[in-house]
Amino acid sequence: MRRYLIKRAGISVMTMLGIVIVVFFIVRVLPGDAAAVRAGPYATAEKIAQIRAKYGLDRPLWEQFVDYLAGVARGDFGVSVRTDQPVLGELLSRLPASLELAVYSVLVATVIGVPFGIVAAARQGTWVDVVARVFAILGSSMALFWLGLLMIYFFFFRLGWFPGPVDRLAVGTPPPPTVTGFYTIDGALAGQWEVVAMAFRFLALPVLTLGFVLAAPILKMVRSSVIETLASDYVRTARAMGVSPRTVLFVDGFRNALLPVTTTIGIVFGYMLGGNIIVEYLFSWPGVGRYAYEAIQTNDLEALQGFVIMVGILYVALNVVIDLGYALIDPRIRLGRKVTA
């Protein structure tokens, strides 16, 4: 286990380093001149040169990279060209919005995907199963931006059940005092139930949009791992030994299927960590995804770079956690090989 941990940590650090390298150099290839962007559209040449010197953009790429790397190690992701704010700070202040969206979306996806997957697996080949599979295919074929538009069109424009795609709260509603950055939780902590209700109403459409799409991989994974487990020799043994089908399904089947499912949910969540650019853009959700979108549109290289690196690092870190969790749950990894009798 210790060896495993050390190896895992080593790989993660290498991956993170790789992320910084890859992103830095990809982003440096981007057309457009960071200094020119910073100087504004009507800047004169001297002004651009000045800015270039000030931010060290005139130095060799290699030096810039070393500086950047050192900065990242210190938690300094540079300064946004557009807003003159430290990128990390801007990302961190937007992260809770993305996380709140992510958490609820994954929750919804899990609530849809897991039971549906189990039922489909238990009734493999029946119409329930076909419905589940079509649902899963529909989910993984869905264009997020299109589904989001449908949601907006029907539930906002036509029916008016939910607020428009503007923000996390209605215009002019002050957010609850920040504790976690989740409005639904902070509102509850502060006893502002109206804010909580409003936050949920604003969350509803983007969460449903994402939840539907994210349910697909979870459903598929639950279904196939439960099927696999149910077809396994040890389930056959349990049945032969008189264990009832229900117990087999839930204790042996689902319990063992839980491992891959947990991983899938983790991966889905990791995917959401970066904020979903499309959904955040579509619903004007003030998270990191929209920040990235704006950064791309305005050639804000530092911000874009910071975003991508943050996403990568969070993802790697999350994967370490998932793997460790997996190792803790699965005795085959947790424990050594042999007990000699």
Place this chain on the structure above:
Amino acid sequence: MSQSVSWELPSSAEPGRLARWSAELRKRPLLAVGVALLFAYLVLAVVGPAVTVDPLRTDPANQLLPPSAAHPFGTDEFGRDVFARAVAAARLDLWIGLVIAVVSMVVGSVIGVVAGYWGGRVDEVIMRLTDVLLAFPGFVLALILVAAMGDSVPNVIVAVSVSFLPHFIRLTRAEALQQREMEYVDGARLAGNPPWRVAFRHVMPNSLGPAAVQATLVAGWAILTVAGLAFLGVGIRPPTPEWGVMVAEGANDVITGEWWTALFPGGMIVLAVMAFHFVGDELGGGRV
């Protein structure tokens, strides 16, 4: 008991290929739906542009007309025929999707086989690089790559292919690792095949199965990714008839009630992707 389980029916007389396929399709309705849809799209892509009006022709006098007989999908805010554009887009999108699937599969599989067959250092390096690529959500990776390379169809193909590479590398590598242990590899070595020949002539063709199934799905996802990028204004740009571009162009109209400009092309995307997935999912035994 378990020894004698070849319960499969014997293939007494070889039925024609067509007959076998149609029997297969009847047995698997989802596959049939997928194949039928793909076929319909194919026809649309090939024949469609010949029978519709010019997808680029604007008609300011007929802006934002709702669907009608003359304009089955209505017109957009430039007065262009949405149906004609959606049909023209089918050609571009399907083509891009397939090219991306093939490119990423071929490149990914070669790398995967190299990693899986040679193992050791080579494998270690390739897998670490793959880890780095995998640390980004695919869409984000494609996004920064296109941003880095500039907007153009070839660049989009390259960027999106790269974003799907890690899947193929991992898949083929895992398969190659298994195949490497198969005795026919020993046989091939003993028959005098040099390592590269063992890897590419023997191991690789046998490692492509999962990758080929995956490629079907990737063709669908590639369309989604390309359209998603276009929706964000990256990659393929207006006024090119492309589904994502069209949805992006029409997105603002939805909120003012002119739903047809965005919802039709979006529906075309989803159906097309579903078609690929029905096929891929069935080929993968419903477990992909």
Place this chain on the structure above:
Amino acid sequence: MSLLELDQVEKVFGTGSQAVPAVRGVTLAVDRGETLGLVGESGCGKSTLARVVVGLTEATGGRIVFDGEDVTNEVGDRTFRRKVQMVSQHPGQSLNPRLRIETTLAEPLRLLGVTDDPSEIDRRIDEMLTVVGLNPDYRRRRPGSLSGGQQQRVAIARALMSEPELVVLDEPTSSLDQSIRGRIVALLREIQERRGVAYLFISHDLSTVRRIAHRVAVMYLGRIVEVSATEAIFDDPRHPYTRALLSAVPSIDVRARRRRIVLPGETPSPVSLPVGCSFQERCPLVHDRCRREDPRLMESADGHLVACFAAVPAVSG
């Protein structure tokens, strides 16, 4: 002079604390035209030894001498490959499922430099298919449409294409049905008689070995513990392991339900072997010396080699 001589061959997988010694100082010889059976239980290193011999795995120690020449570092070379071939255990796996039989059979001819002439290749393929008892029409088929026995015949044909002097047979029959097993063994014997090829026949199935081998070597945990002529091994096993092994084999003779020697415990892990004889923990004859010293193969007057301090000297009553 023997065709193949192994001298203190070793194979260790991994390094440091994870090192697994699969083959430990094996010394063996195979003569021209003879069949040496190599028996042992799973994990005893017999397959590893086979792979070392044909050069699929590199030995970590010792020498391999072929035809009087030290080929330790050349076992993977083309010239050696022509002379030493192998047939492996799972016929379903041993042929590339995508290639037609003829393609598979042509490979050794072309790649080992036997011949490049297409008509010659064709001729040889047809001939070889006939030799292994298959209709030459099968050349156009792919392995998937053949039965297990037919596949194994093709595998044998491939091994014989380059006209080798030694064929290593690694459990060639163990995944086949009983009825087919007998045919393959018969086929192998027939080929040997006609072509004078030597076999290193590896199996855990003692009855099959008994039917084909001239001499038998018994392996336990990476070591050869006993070597002798087949009859001598079966009628007069001297190493306690061999004796236990033989007695454990069920017999088809329904009347002779004799008392079996059932060994206690299980084969220890090769990672952590005890000092001394590696069989000590399960051995009914174990004594102090076995816990200090690892016995070497010792030859008795009748040429029977045994690695045991307490080896039963002669036929026991």
Place this chain on the structure above:
Amino acid sequence: MGRSKIIRVRSFAVLVALGLVAAACGGGAGTTTTEAQGEAPATTSATQPAPGGEEQPETGGPEAEAPVIVVSLSTDVDILEPHTFRTTGAYAVTRALYQPPADQVFVEEGGVRVGTSEVVASPILESYRVSDDGLEATFVMNPDARFDNGDPITAGDLAYTFRRTIEGPGYIGLLLPFIGIESSDQIEVVDDRTLVVRPKVASSLFDRFMTFQVFGPINQAVAEANATPDDPWAFEYFTNNAVSSGPYSLVEFDRDRGQIVLEPNPGYPGEVANGGIIVRNIPDAEQRALLLQRGEIDVAVGLAPRLLAQLQDDPNVNVYTAPSTRSVFLGMNVDIAPLDNKLVRQAISYAVPYDALLDQVMFGFASPAGTLIPSTMETYAGDAIDVYTTDLERARQLLEESGVGEFSIELAVPQSSKEQQQAAVLIQDNLRQIGIDAQINVLPDADYQGRRNNRELPLFFHEWYSWGDDPFYQMTFLLKCGQFTNFANYCNEELDQIIAEGTFTTDPVKRQELSTRAQQIMLEDAPHAWLWAADWAVATGKDISGVTKDFTEVPRFETLRKGG
């Protein structure tokens, strides 16, 4: 949906820069037609009386009871610093936080308070006077004017602000020479309340410049307390903070949500007609329109003509428009073949479907441009001389004469501007008819600007607005030889001379003459095809009044009133 986001950012940056560069001469005729009494008493006299006997209103005064108004801008606010911001959002908000020393006199016109060319002291000044020779301006501070932190606004603060514009790295430094200011030596603090500024030359633009928020006083003490050796002017501090000298104080600046909350500044001596402003960034015009219709926001700006046309029919919405000099033109790079051929450019100018653009793209929310000096700007000569009209026959003929023959050419459009894309399509249609194959290339805004700035685009769109209405400044920046915003790379010595002369001429007749001549030259050389002059437009809820249009066209918050 927020497709228009980015572009708006960019075009606004343009506007801001332009505004600063191109303020108009003081004495020129205003854009408005009627000379009427300004409704606000504060603007009627050069001397600002102190609000009668009011003590510092601790709770924000009676106005605090007035409703809060929600204004939706088309962009976010990048930074609050009044000398270096780039987005339109910031443009509007800084105007609310930094009160310039002077202001226009306003007249009511179609429900809009339209600024005249008459400039008077703003509420934070007691008086503002420029000597007759134009070489000395005296600013006397209103003793009741206070920053929102309670500090009085002194002559020192105003002087500090002037020095900051002169010596600091803000945009305005580039433009100061046009009002004859070169160094801080020209700024003299006479006493706590009195400041004298001595321009090197008399400039007709001086008054107008003084109505720009860049000259709104910055609190010197706070600025210096937050200065660092690297940043002597405390730009960093003011990026996120403001000590307001204007009508509002900053309560909340939430970049993430794109929301800014302003409440009336208790120390501001002028009138504030509402109880505060919430500024929301809603990037999509369609969303802004919808939220406006649903009453979730009160004021929306930056709406596309099509939406304006729709909103006009909505009984719950008022659409306020006024003619503006914001011109949109099709630039033709005279250095790129075959556009180096004058006849080709003329042919293109004849091929443009001007009327269709006004009707189908702008839905009537625009005036014809005619020349670089649009029909809405003083000295427009289009009525006297021939401007281009759509004449395909003529265009074909010219193209033939040019000997160039049919050709294909890139027509670049920024992604964010739907109107320009639509215009491009219509223009493309007509060009095709005369044998020019225009390839429309819709570029992301950053790319578009980059390529345009590098003079790589042969045919491009350009939207331009001068804060003032001065024709010579318009020419200076768009067609003067070597000017950095002259993307057509046009160069004509005679025109340059006219510009030089016209800029410092105050005689209206002479100005008209020079401008007419210049327009003739420009029409002849056709470096641009002038498409339209877009209307200024704001849409509000039915209960909103007090919409104000000033020189800068910045949304003015303090006059907005909600309800009766």
Place this chain on the structure above:
Amino acid sequence: MTSLALMGLLPPGIELRAGSIRLEGRELTPDLAEGRTPREVTMIFQHPRGALNPTMRVGRQVARVLRINQGLGASEAKEVAVDLLSRVGIPGAERVARAYPHQLSGGMCQRVMIAMALGCRPKVLIADEPTTALDVTIQAQIFDLIRDLVAETSCGVVFITHDLAAVAEMCDRVVVLYGGQVMEQASTVDLFERPSHPYTRYLLESVEREVDPHIEEKDVDFGLPGCRFAHRCSEVFDRCVEFPPQFDVGDGHTSACFRHAEENSVAS
């Protein structure tokens, strides 16, 4: 497959069509058809390690069976489980009970599975190739164990194998199946000494005698009517296209071959 049917464990898509399964005269068929496992019958399988739940300690797996089949309480089941484990010859049962299957050898896992099976107190134990995956020396141990347990508990064992020697070693009576059809039934001694059905003879010959290496093997052909072995049978004749009934060839020895009918008719 037959054994799986008996256990009600047929994979989906395959169902019992006809016939009946009885235990001590009691009809089990309906329950089986619905996938319910009869309590009195239990089964052990070929790949012992895969047949145990990898994420459950083996002690718990045994205890679970005890709770279900013997209605024991949790702590009691735990104790009994350890007892059972040592009864099947696992040294240090206490410790092994806390282990996971992957930590145990194949032989050990098979012992655990036998312990579980014993926990069911079966009347019939179906052993499906229980030692095929094990080494001979371990196989010998398991054979001994099964024999001892049968003697102890007097439960019947259905021993399924392809290894004739194992049959000779372990069984009292033999049923020879080919292609899903019963070919021959007899006591072990009788069968080995007096094989009556051509298939049985063929099987025994292939072990004992030399065979012609050039005869091609054929797979079971399910497409043909009648005797499944007919297409490989050296004694095939025209009646073989019919389904052969069991002919009594004496001493409860039956064989499904029309040749017997001929012999009989010729004899009589």
